[in-house]
Amino acid sequence: MSNDIWVLAEHQEGKVKKIVFELLSAGIDFSKKTGQEVAVLLLGSGLEEAAKSLTPFADKIYVMDDPSFTPYTSDAYLPSIASLIKEHQPSILLGGATSTGKDLFPRLAMHLQTGYSPDCTGLSIGEDGKLIARRPLFGGKVFAEMAFSEARPPMATVRNNAFLVNENLDRSATVISVPPHIDPSLLKKKVIGFEKAPGAKLDITEADIVVAAGRGIKAPENFKMIEDLADALNASVGTTRATVDEGWRDLKDQIGKSGKNISAKLYMAFGISGAIHHILGIGTCKTVVAVDNDPNALIFNYADYGIAGDLFQIIPALTEELKKALAADR
Amino acid sequence: MEIYVLVKQVPDPEAIVKVKSDLELEIENKYFTSFFDEIAVEAGLKLKEKFGGRVTVLTVDNRRVDALRRGISMGADDAVQIADAALEGSDQFAIARTLSAYLKDKPFDLILTGRQAMDDDAGIVGPAVAECLGIPHVHSIIGFEVDDQKREAKVIREVENGRETLTCPLPALLTCQKGLNKPRIPLVMNVMKAMKAQIKKIDLASLGLGQSDMSPYIKIEKYVPPPKRPPVKMIKEDFPENVRVLVKLLREEAKVI
Numbered sequence: 001m002s003n004d005i006w007v008l009a010e011h012q013e014g015k016v017k018k019i020v021f022e023l024l025s026a027g028i029d030f031s032k033k034t035g036q037e038v039a040v041l042l043l044g045s046g047l048e049e050a051a052k053s054l055t056p057f058a059d060k061i062y063v064m065d066d067p068s069f070t071p072y073t074s075d076a077y078l079p080s081i082a083s084l085i086k087e088h089q090p091s092i093l094l095g096g097a098t099s100t101g102k103d104l105f106p107r108l109a110m111h112l113q114t115g116y117s118p119d120c121t122g123l124s125i126g127e128d129g130k131l132i133a134r135r136p137l138f139g140g141k142v143f144a145e146m147a148f149s150e151a152r153p154p155m156a157t158v159r160n161n162a163f164l165v166n167e168n169l170d171r172s173a174t175v176i177s178v179p180p181h182i183d184p185s186l187l188k189k190k191v192i193g194f195e196k197a198p199g200a201k202l203d204i205t206e207a208d209i210v211v212a213a214g215r216g217i218k219a220p221e222n223f224k225m226i227e228d229l230a231d232a233l234n235a236s237v238g239t240t241r242a243t244v245d246e247g248w249r250d251l252k253d254q255i256g257k258s259g260k261n262i263s264a265k266l267y268m269a270f271g272i273s274g275a276i277h278h279i280l281g282i283g284t285c286k287t288v289v290a291v292d293n294d295p296n297a298l299i300f301n302y303a304d305y306g307i308a309g310d311l312f313q314i315i316p317a318l319t320e321e322l323k324k325a326l327a328a329d330r
Numbered sequence: 331m332e333i334y335v336l337v338k339q340v341p342d343p344e345a346i347v348k349v350k351s352d353l354e355l356e357i358e359n360k361y362f363t364s365f366f367d368e369i370a371v372e373a374g375l376k377l378k379e380k381f382g383g384r385v386t387v388l389t390v391d392n393r394r395v396d397a398l399r400r401g402i403s404m405g406a407d408d409a410v411q412i413a414d415a416a417l418e419g420s421d422q423f424a425i426a427r428t429l430s431a432y433l434k435d436k437p438f439d440l441i442l443t444g445r446q447a448m449d450d451d452a453g454i455v456g457p458a459v460a461e462c463l464g465i466p467h468v469h470s471i472i473g474f475e476v477d478d479q480k481r482e483a484k485v486i487r488e489v490e491n492g493r494e495t496l497t498c499p500l501p502a503l504l505t506c507q508k509g510l511n512k513p514r515i516p517l518v519m520n521v522m523k524a525m526k527a528q529i530k531k532i533d534l535a536s537l538g539l540g541q542s543d544m545s546p547y548i549k550i551e552k553y554v555p556p557p558k559r560p561p562v563k564m565i566k567e568d569f570p571e572n573v574r575v576l577v578k579l580l581r582e583e584a585k586v587i
Contacts, residue, residue, distance in 0.1 A: 012491060071494065074457075075466065099489040102453055103469040110423060110458035115547035118452050132551065137450055140556055141347040142355060147551040188466045192484075193495035203490040209587070233587065251472070251509045252488055257343045257448065258365055258508045266586040277343055283556055287584040289576065290562075305579055306564045307572050317573045325577050326587070 002088045004039045004060070005031060006153065008081070008095040008104075011042070011050045018165065018206065019096035023158060024057040025166035027094065030125050036091060040173070041084070043069040043077060043180070051175055058173040066180040072100050073189045074107055080181045082111055085153065092131050093153045094123070098205070101157040109155050115148035116155040121162050121263070121284050131156070139257045139280035159263045159284060160206055197252065201230070204238045204253055210264040210285075212238035212255060214278070216271020216292060216311060220248035225312075226270065229319045232326070238262065240278050256281035271311050274299030291315075331383035331478065333374040334436065336429060336443035336455065337367040337401055339394040343448065349553045363397040366444025368404075368513040370506040373474070374442050375405045375514070381478050383439075386410060388432065390425050392417060395529050403516035403524035414534040421546035422454035429455065430462035431537040440483070441503040445470040453505070460503040468498055472509040476500070 005027040009020045020040070027038040039060040042050060045067045054061055062084060068076045081104075085093065095101040097119040109116030121143070122134035131154045133146040148154035197203075204210050211233065213226045223237070230237045239249040241256055255262055256278040267285040271292055272278060279302050282288060290299040295308035307314060341347060345360040374385040386408040387401030398409035412428055420428075433441065441460075446453035453469070460467030472493070473486035481500045486493050488507065498504075516524070534540060563579070565572045580587050 073496070099470065099487070103457065103467075106422075106452075106454040107457040107461045107467065109454075109547065110426060110461040113547070115421075115423075116454065117548055118454060134554075135451075136556070137553075138341060138347045139343060139448070139451065142349050143554045143556055144550045145552045145554060147549050149545070149547045149549075151547065189468065189496050189498045191494055191496050194492055195495075196492040206490055254508075266580065266584070280343070287580070287586045288559070289580070295564075300562050300564070302559060303562045304559060304584065305576060306562045307576060308564065309569060309572060313569055314573060317570050318576065321570075321573050321577045322587070325581065 002037075002090055003034075004037045004088070004090045005092045006039050006041060006090040006094070007058075008093065008101070009040045009042045009050065009054060010096055010098060010100055011044060014046070014049050016050050016053050017096060017098070019098065019158065019160050020054070021057055021165040022160070022163040023094045023096070024054070025169065026123060026163040027092075028057070028166065028169060028171070033125060034129055038171070039090065041081060043080065045070050055173045056169045056171055059171055061173045061175045062178050063175055064178050064180040066182060068182055068187060069180070071191045071194065073187070073191065074104050075187045075189050076182060077104055078108055078111060079183065079186065081108060083181045084178060085112060090153045093155045095157050097157040097159045105155055105157050112151070114151035114153060114155060117146040117148070118157050119261070120156045120158045123156060123158065123162070130154070136261075136283065140261070140283035141280070159261070161208070161263045161265055161286065201236045204236045204255065204262050205260050207236035207264060209233050209235035209266045210238045210255075210262055211235050211268045211270070212240070212272060213243070213270040214240040214272035215242045215246070216273070218271075223249065225315045225319075229315055229322070232319050232322045240272055240275070269299055269303070270315060272299050273297050274302060331377055331381040331439045331476070332437050333377055333383065333385045334433060334438050334441045335367070335370045335374045335385060335387050335401065335406065336441065336459070337371065337387050337389050337397040338364045338447045338449070339389070339391065339397040340364045340447055340449040349555050352552045353550065355553060361394065361396060363400040364444050364448045366446060366448070366506055366508070367397065368400070369508065369510050370442040370444050371401050371404050371406060372511045372513040373506055374440070376511065377440065377476060378405075381476070384408065388412070388429065390417060390428055398529055399524040399527065400516070402527045403520045404514055405520070408530070409527060410530045410532060412532045412534075412537070416534055416541045416544050420544045421548050422450070422452050423458055423547045424544045426455045426458035426462060427543060428534065428537065428539060429459050431539050432532065433459070434463060439500050440476070441465075441501070443503070443505055445505045445507045456503055456505040463503070465501050465503055466498050467503040467505070468496060469505045470507040471504050472507050474504065474510070
């Protein structure tokens with residue numbers, strides 16, 4: 001029985017996702033307390049670059065190379081990961097709270113008959129060396145600290161930006177090639193198409209900076225101003241339920257209770273009044289800026305910095321000011 | 331087509347929810363049917379309209395059957411409540427085992443549910459039921475059609491960088507996301523009828539389950555209030571000075587850009 005902390009390395013177009021480095025940084029922090037090793041699970045095909053990028057962040061990289069892992073389906077991933085877990089009995093298994101994590105982890109936990117805490121915003125190791133996971137309930141109105149049964153491994157998926165990436169890590173992971181456990185008769189789901197979202201922007205759940213506008217922006221074409229601001233900051237563009245329901249913006253960019261919860265380092269809201277549905281989606285953002293015409297808008301109760309003023313004046317001026325400031329850094 | 335929809339009555343997003351003590355919450359008495367579950371009911375009804383068959387709504391809840399009545403008022407044929415004192419305080423995995431015990435010998439073609447319930451926001455029960463039943467699942471779908479002849483569903487699911495289309499043989503379990511459809515608003519007449527509709531009530535013993543099957547995998551150790559943001563700093567300078575001040579604060583105080 002190993003005692004390692006495992007992290008599932010999700011990757012997209014050959015690049016390992018940032019959440020993986022965040023989780024490995026946290027795992028290595030935990031391991032300093034407990035003397036455990038940190039291992040990464042990397043499933044896919046043609047994984048050399050991905051493995052290389054993970055080397056300083058882990059002690060072991062378990063690589064399973066098979067074309068049926070790309071694109072992801074739980075049919076291919078689950079048996080291979082489950083058998084490796086049964087063999088090594090890691091002490092913890094972590095992954096990102098992503099579309100893959102949320103599809104795979106609950107089913108894997110049921111399969112292994114072990115505990116799983118979804119969509120966590122914090123993890124810690126208790127006095128007894130056991131994992132404690134913190135997660136929002138009721139859209140973030142309250143949080144819960146979750147404990148796990150004795151079964152191994154306790155599992156959790158974690159939101160972006162819950163942990164910082166430690167750029168100074170200098171482990172040198174051993175790559176361990178593992179044969180995949182693929183039973184073609186169990187590959188029931190088949191991915192037959194993929195439509196890439198337009199533009200090169202990160203999903204709002206993955207971006208460090210998100211700028212958003214609501215109905216206060218008055219017309220769909222005025223989102224151009226927000227897009228320009230986003231470009232200056234290398235940010236992604238979010239929005240509210242109201243504009244999605246109006247058909248102004250795509251559902252994938254909706255922040256809030258029936259949309260997505262974001263955990264950006266910086267969130268900027270323009271012309272968003274601050275309905276509870278929206279506020280619930282930004283609770284775990286680090287810094288929140290609100291700009292609205294109405295000085296009494298509810299959004300100001302949930303912001304760190306606020307400006308009550310004319311959006312149509314402020315947004316372009318802010319874009320220019322940021323461009324200047326950021327250019328001076330280069 | 332036999333369709334089962336797993337539904338849950340949950341506090342309305344507007345309801346006040348507060349920490350009362352380490353292990354107790356104070357929840358305002360304002361409930362609604364979890365929005366994603368309504369989308370699942372709507373998806374089931376659309377299939378029934380196309381292929382015929384029956385839609386059964388199913389809940390595990392000792393107290394509330396409103397989600398079942400909502401399902402009936404929308405057009406579901408049957409409603410089943412699983413309730414038992416032993417379910418008190420059970421985790422999502424025990425709920426999944428319970429639902430699977432009920433479903434395992436039913437002639438289902440599709441099981442539908444919301445991508446997550448809007449109270450615990452966990453999204454565990456759907457995929458866990460699929461695992462117990464040994465059927466494929468797809469999580470968080472925003473589009474689908476069923477080919478009855480081929481016994482196959484074609485589904486669209488949203489991933490971080492786009493939309494993926496998958497085929498999935500039936501029987502299967504699909505969890506539904508906003509965008510899949512717009513749940514119908516039931517007619518008042520049907521709401522009245524649903525108030526009187528018969529709801530089948532089932533306990534754990536009749537499913538061959540007992541207290542020992544309910545042992546949790548996860549447990550809430552402690553409720554904590556959400557982290558509080560310090561009071562907002564309003565930037566009072568006139569335009570365009572306010573923009574310069576904001577950029578300065580973001581760079582020098584918040585250090586986020």
